[in-house]
Amino acid sequence: MIARNPSLTDQVKVHLKERIVAGDFEAGRIPSETELAADLGVSRTTIRDALSRLESEGSIYRKQGAGTFVNEPGLQIKSRLEEIWSYEEVLRDHGYAPSVRVIGVNEKPADEAIANDLAVETGSPVLVMEKLFLEDDDPVILTMNRIPVGYLDNDGRDDAVEPLYAFLEAHCHRKLAYYLSEIVPVALDLKKARLLGVPKGTPAICFEEIGFDLDNAPVVRSTSFFRDDLLRFRLIRRRAGA
C-alpha cells in the first residue's frame, strides 16, 4: 500500500470493495474509520474519501454515531445509470459475451436540432454511425452517433467498431468527459424493431444525449434504444442537498 497512481484512495476503495463482496465483514459491519486508517497505514481522510465513494455507489451506508455497514440491496445493482460508459462493458457486467455489428456509416448534412446540439452550422456535414450491440446472437442495444466531419483529422470511419470514446480519441483527439442525457419513452418503429428483433410498436427506453469533451465542448450527439426484456437500468435516488 505504498505506490501512488492509482491514488491511495482508489486502492483503499478497491481493497474495501473486494472485502465487502467477499463477505469479510461479519454481520455487515465495517470497522471504524480510525481502525481502518491504522490497519492500512493511511490517514483517516483517505479512508473517508474511499468510503464516501463506496457510499455514493450504494455499496455501503453510514450512520453517524453508529458505524458503517454493507448495503446488500445496493450491491446488487450492476449497471448504474450515471456510470455507464461503454455498452460492451454494460453487457459484460450482465454476464453476456458482447459483440458489435456496424449497421451503417454515412455522411449527412446536420439538421437544425442536431447542429444546435453540436454547436456547428446547420447543413454542415456530420458522420453518422449506426451500431448494434448483441449478446450472443440477441440484439440488445441500437445506437446512432453523430460526429461533425470537421472534427475528424483523418479518415478512420472503418474503425466504427471501436468503442465511441476510443474512436473519438483516435480520430478527433478529444476525450469524452460526460454525457448530458435525456430519457425518452418510445414505441419502436418497424425498422428499429426489426434490428432489435422485437415486434413493431414494442415500448422501449431511448437515450437522447450529447457527449462533451474535457474542454466542455460538444463532440457527439447520440441516440440509443434498448431491449427492456434483456437490459434494465437501475439507479439510486437520494435526497437532494441544499
Next chain:
Amino acid sequence: MIARNPSLTDQVKVHLKERIVAGDFEAGRIPSETELAADLGVSRTTIRDALSRLESEGSIYRKQGAGTFVNEPGLQIKSRLEEIWSYEEVLRDHGYAPSVRVIGVNEKPADEAIANDLAVETGSPVLVMEKLFLEDDDPVILTMNRIPVGYLDNDGRDDAVEPLYAFLEAHCHRKLAYYLSEIVPVALDLKKARLLGVPKGTPAICFEEIGFDLDNAPVVRSTSFFRDDLLRFRLIRRRAGA
C-alpha cells in the same frame, strides 16, 4: 460566514451557486481555490468540498492545472434524476403550480413480488395509495405507493395528500433515506391513460422502486408513470471510477 448548521460547506456551496447563476464570474472562470478560501475565510478543504458538490451536480467543471469554470449546459438541468425527492418540487422547479389529487386509498394483501420487495409475508395487508400530480389542470404524474399496514402506528390514511416522506415520518416514524429505482418503458393502459389525459397506448416512462429508511430497511414500494410531453428527465453520465 460564522454559524454552523447549515455546515460551512453547505453555506459556501449555496453562496457560490448564487454567484454562478447571477453570472458574477467573468468568462465563466471561477477564482482559484486558494483565493476563494482567503476571500471567504475558510480552509481550502471546505472550498474544495463545496466545489466538488457543484461539480457532481454539473454546475461547474474543473481542469487540473488550468482552473475551475462554469458549466453552462449543466446549469440548465432542472430535474436531475438522481436527486428527485418530492414530485411537487419537481413540478415547481419546472415553473408549474403543482396540485395533488388522491385517486384512492385501499388496503390489500401483498402479492409475492411486493411482499418480497418489502420484506413482509405474502398476503399480509398493505396500504395502497394512488395519487395524481397536476400542473394547473393537466395531469403529469401518476403514482402508487404501497406501505405495509404493520408499519403504520396510527391510522392517518386521510393524510395521503401529504408528500410521501412526510407521511412516513408522521405515521411510521421512519425517514426515507433513498430509493432503489428501475426504469421501465411501457405503453399506458386505458385506465392510466385516462387518468393522465392521453390516448391509450401512449409510450411512457415507469419507475418501479423501493424506498429504504435510515436503517436500510424497505418501507415503501412505489410505481410511477410520467407524461413525457410535460416532464422529461435528464441526467449527467460520467466515466465510472475504478
Next chain:
DNA sequence: AAGTGGTCTAGACCACTAT
C-alpha cells in the same frame, strides 16, 4: 461515558496547464 461518523483546519507535496 465511550465510541462512531461529520466537519473543519493548516500545511505539505504532486501533476498538470499555461505562457
Next chain:
DNA sequence: TAGTGGTCTAGACCACTTC
C-alpha cells in the same frame, strides 16, 4: 516557471448512537 487543481497527512472538535 508560475499558478492551478489533485492527493494526502495529522490533529482538533462536534453530533450522534449505544450501552
